[in-house]
Amino acid sequence: MNRTSYVMFAVLALAACGKKDEGGGKGGDKKADKAGNSTGTIDVAGVNALVPAALKDKIVFDKRDLVIEMGRDKTTYTLAAPKTWTQEGKMFASLKPDDKGGFFSGMKVGTDCDGECKPKSWEQIADKNFFAPRAKGKIAKDVKAPGKRTMIVDMDENGVKTTDVVVAWWAEGDSNYHTCVAKLDESVKDAAPAFEKACQAVTVEGKD
Secondary structure (H helix, E strand, C coil): CCHHHHHHHHHHHHHCCCCCCCCCCCCCCEEECCCCCEEEECCHHHHHHCCCHHHCCCCCEEEEEEEEEECCEEEEEEEEEECCCEECCCCCEEEECCCCCCCCCEEEEEEECCCCCCCCCHHHHHHHHHHHHHCCCEEEEEEEECCEEEEEEEEEECCEEEEEEEEEECCCCCCCEEEEEEEEEHHHHHHHHHHHHHHCCCEEEECC
Protein backbone atom coordinates (compact mmCIF):
# COMPACT_ATOMS: atom_id res chain seq x y z
CA MET A 1 0.00 0.00 0.00
CA ASN A 2 1.56 3.31 -1.07
CA ARG A 3 1.39 6.53 0.92
CA THR A 4 -1.55 7.86 -1.13
CA SER A 5 -3.62 4.76 -0.32
CA TYR A 6 -2.62 5.01 3.33
CA VAL A 7 -3.76 8.63 3.55
CA MET A 8 -7.04 7.86 1.79
CA PHE A 9 -7.65 5.05 4.28
CA ALA A 10 -7.16 7.47 7.16
CA VAL A 11 -9.57 9.99 5.64
CA LEU A 12 -12.28 7.40 5.03
CA ALA A 13 -11.93 5.82 8.46
CA LEU A 14 -12.30 9.14 10.25
CA ALA A 15 -15.00 10.47 7.98
CA ALA A 16 -17.12 7.41 8.79
CA CYS A 17 -17.48 8.50 12.38
CA GLY A 18 -19.95 11.21 13.21
CA LYS A 19 -19.16 11.27 16.93
CA LYS A 20 -16.10 11.74 19.05
CA ASP A 21 -15.71 10.22 22.50
CA GLU A 22 -15.30 12.71 25.32
CA GLY A 23 -12.25 11.99 27.41
CA GLY A 24 -9.80 13.72 29.70
CA GLY A 25 -8.23 17.14 29.37
CA LYS A 26 -5.51 17.60 26.82
CA GLY A 27 -2.82 18.42 29.34
CA GLY A 28 -3.30 15.47 31.68
CA ASP A 29 -1.03 12.49 31.99
CA LYS A 30 -3.56 9.96 33.20
CA LYS A 31 -7.10 10.52 32.01
CA ALA A 32 -10.30 8.55 31.72
CA ASP A 33 -12.74 8.25 28.87
CA LYS A 34 -16.41 8.98 29.50
CA ALA A 35 -17.03 5.41 30.68
CA GLY A 36 -14.32 5.80 33.33
CA ASN A 37 -11.71 3.50 31.79
CA SER A 38 -8.16 4.79 31.98
CA THR A 39 -6.34 4.96 28.65
CA GLY A 40 -3.00 4.88 30.45
CA THR A 41 -0.26 7.31 31.40
CA ILE A 42 1.40 9.43 28.73
CA ASP A 43 5.04 8.63 29.51
CA VAL A 44 7.15 10.35 26.87
CA ALA A 45 10.45 9.43 28.52
CA GLY A 46 9.38 5.81 28.70
CA VAL A 47 8.39 5.82 25.04
CA ASN A 48 11.70 7.36 23.95
CA ALA A 49 13.57 4.79 26.05
CA LEU A 50 12.10 2.06 23.82
CA VAL A 51 13.48 3.59 20.63
CA PRO A 52 16.57 1.54 19.64
CA ALA A 53 19.91 3.33 19.80
CA ALA A 54 20.32 3.08 16.03
CA LEU A 55 17.07 5.02 15.51
CA LYS A 56 17.35 7.68 18.22
CA ASP A 57 18.55 10.25 15.69
CA LYS A 58 15.56 9.48 13.47
CA ILE A 59 12.60 9.25 15.85
CA VAL A 60 12.12 11.33 18.99
CA PHE A 61 8.71 11.36 20.69
CA ASP A 62 7.10 14.35 22.33
CA LYS A 63 3.73 14.94 23.97
CA ARG A 64 1.49 16.29 21.24
CA ASP A 65 -2.05 17.48 20.67
CA LEU A 66 -3.61 16.45 17.36
CA VAL A 67 -6.65 18.63 16.82
CA ILE A 68 -9.49 17.81 14.44
CA GLU A 69 -11.90 20.57 13.42
CA MET A 70 -15.20 19.83 11.72
CA GLY A 71 -17.25 22.97 11.46
CA ARG A 72 -17.59 24.37 14.96
CA ASP A 73 -16.78 21.01 16.55
CA LYS A 74 -13.26 20.32 17.75
CA THR A 75 -11.67 17.13 19.07
CA THR A 76 -8.19 16.91 20.59
CA TYR A 77 -6.21 13.68 20.77
CA THR A 78 -3.22 13.87 23.12
CA LEU A 79 -0.46 11.26 22.97
CA ALA A 80 3.26 10.69 22.61
CA ALA A 81 4.12 11.03 18.92
CA PRO A 82 7.23 11.73 16.83
CA LYS A 83 7.81 15.45 17.20
CA THR A 84 9.04 15.98 13.64
CA TRP A 85 6.12 14.19 11.98
CA THR A 86 3.45 16.53 10.65
CA GLN A 87 -0.33 16.41 10.86
CA GLU A 88 -1.77 16.11 7.37
CA GLY A 89 -4.82 18.30 7.86
CA LYS A 90 -7.43 19.58 10.27
CA MET A 91 -10.02 16.94 9.39
CA PHE A 92 -8.14 13.90 10.64
CA ALA A 93 -5.49 13.06 13.25
CA SER A 94 -2.98 11.49 10.89
CA LEU A 95 0.77 12.08 10.94
CA LYS A 96 3.22 11.71 8.07
CA PRO A 97 6.93 11.27 8.76
CA ASP A 98 9.82 13.50 7.90
CA ASP A 99 12.56 12.19 5.62
CA LYS A 100 14.07 10.16 8.48
CA GLY A 101 10.88 8.30 9.36
CA GLY A 102 10.65 6.06 6.31
CA PHE A 103 8.57 6.57 3.17
CA PHE A 104 5.83 4.10 4.10
CA SER A 105 5.52 5.13 7.75
CA GLY A 106 2.58 6.95 9.28
CA MET A 107 0.57 7.24 12.49
CA LYS A 108 -3.06 8.02 13.12
CA VAL A 109 -5.60 8.08 15.93
CA GLY A 110 -9.32 8.21 15.50
CA THR A 111 -12.84 7.40 16.58
CA ASP A 112 -15.17 5.14 14.60
CA CYS A 113 -18.88 4.29 14.78
CA ASP A 114 -18.93 1.70 11.96
CA GLY A 115 -22.06 3.31 10.59
CA GLU A 116 -24.70 4.66 12.97
CA CYS A 117 -23.21 5.88 16.24
CA LYS A 118 -24.89 3.73 18.88
CA PRO A 119 -23.79 1.00 21.32
CA LYS A 120 -22.50 -2.06 19.46
CA SER A 121 -20.16 -5.00 19.91
CA TRP A 122 -16.99 -2.98 19.48
CA GLU A 123 -14.70 -5.95 20.04
CA GLN A 124 -16.15 -7.67 16.97
CA ILE A 125 -16.22 -4.48 14.92
CA ALA A 126 -12.62 -3.60 15.76
CA ASP A 127 -11.61 -7.11 14.76
CA LYS A 128 -13.46 -6.82 11.45
CA ASN A 129 -12.05 -3.41 10.57
CA PHE A 130 -8.51 -3.52 11.94
CA PHE A 131 -7.31 -6.91 13.18
CA ALA A 132 -8.77 -9.60 10.91
CA PRO A 133 -7.45 -7.89 7.74
CA ARG A 134 -3.95 -8.07 9.25
CA ALA A 135 -4.19 -11.72 10.33
CA LYS A 136 -2.55 -12.74 7.05
CA GLY A 137 0.67 -11.11 8.20
CA LYS A 138 3.30 -12.41 10.59
CA ILE A 139 1.85 -11.62 13.99
CA ALA A 140 4.43 -10.76 16.63
CA LYS A 141 1.92 -9.81 19.32
CA ASP A 142 -1.85 -10.05 19.74
CA VAL A 143 -3.12 -9.26 23.22
CA LYS A 144 -6.82 -9.13 24.05
CA ALA A 145 -8.05 -7.56 27.27
CA PRO A 146 -11.44 -6.30 28.45
CA GLY A 147 -12.10 -3.16 26.43
CA LYS A 148 -8.80 -3.23 24.54
CA ARG A 149 -6.80 -5.14 21.95
CA THR A 150 -3.19 -4.68 20.82
CA MET A 151 -1.50 -6.17 17.76
CA ILE A 152 1.97 -5.89 16.24
CA VAL A 153 2.26 -7.57 12.85
CA ASP A 154 4.67 -7.63 9.92
CA MET A 155 2.84 -7.03 6.65
CA ASP A 156 3.80 -7.53 3.02
CA GLU A 157 1.33 -5.87 0.66
CA ASN A 158 2.31 -6.06 -2.98
CA GLY A 159 5.97 -6.10 -2.05
CA VAL A 160 5.70 -3.20 0.41
CA LYS A 161 6.83 -4.44 3.80
CA THR A 162 5.72 -2.65 6.95
CA THR A 163 5.29 -3.35 10.63
CA ASP A 164 1.84 -2.35 11.85
CA VAL A 165 1.09 -1.45 15.46
CA VAL A 166 -2.64 -1.37 16.21
CA VAL A 167 -4.35 -0.55 19.50
CA ALA A 168 -8.14 -0.37 19.78
CA TRP A 169 -10.10 0.43 22.93
CA TRP A 170 -13.76 0.79 23.87
CA ALA A 171 -16.23 0.61 26.73
CA GLU A 172 -19.47 -1.33 26.89
CA GLY A 173 -22.40 0.91 26.12
CA ASP A 174 -20.37 3.54 24.26
CA SER A 175 -21.51 4.84 20.89
CA ASN A 176 -18.07 4.45 19.29
CA TYR A 177 -14.59 3.04 19.77
CA HIS A 178 -11.07 4.44 19.39
CA THR A 179 -7.97 3.33 17.54
CA CYS A 180 -4.31 4.22 17.34
CA VAL A 181 -2.41 2.81 14.36
CA ALA A 182 1.25 3.15 13.42
CA LYS A 183 2.53 1.82 10.11
CA LEU A 184 6.31 1.58 10.12
CA ASP A 185 8.62 1.41 7.16
CA GLU A 186 11.21 -1.39 7.25
CA SER A 187 13.88 1.18 8.03
CA VAL A 188 12.27 2.05 11.39
CA LYS A 189 10.35 -1.13 12.23
CA ASP A 190 12.49 -1.79 15.30
CA ALA A 191 10.79 1.19 16.94
CA ALA A 192 7.52 -0.77 17.10
CA PRO A 193 7.66 -1.22 20.91
CA ALA A 194 7.91 2.56 21.33
CA PHE A 195 4.90 3.14 19.10
CA GLU A 196 2.99 0.46 20.97
CA LYS A 197 3.61 2.21 24.29
CA ALA A 198 2.60 5.53 22.74
CA CYS A 199 -0.66 4.07 21.43
CA GLN A 200 -1.49 2.62 24.85
CA ALA A 201 -1.99 6.11 26.29
CA VAL A 202 -4.22 8.44 24.29
CA THR A 203 -6.61 11.00 25.74
CA VAL A 204 -9.57 12.38 23.84
CA GLU A 205 -11.20 15.71 24.53
CA GLY A 206 -13.96 17.33 22.55
CA LYS A 207 -17.57 17.43 21.51
CA ASP A 208 -19.29 14.04 21.51
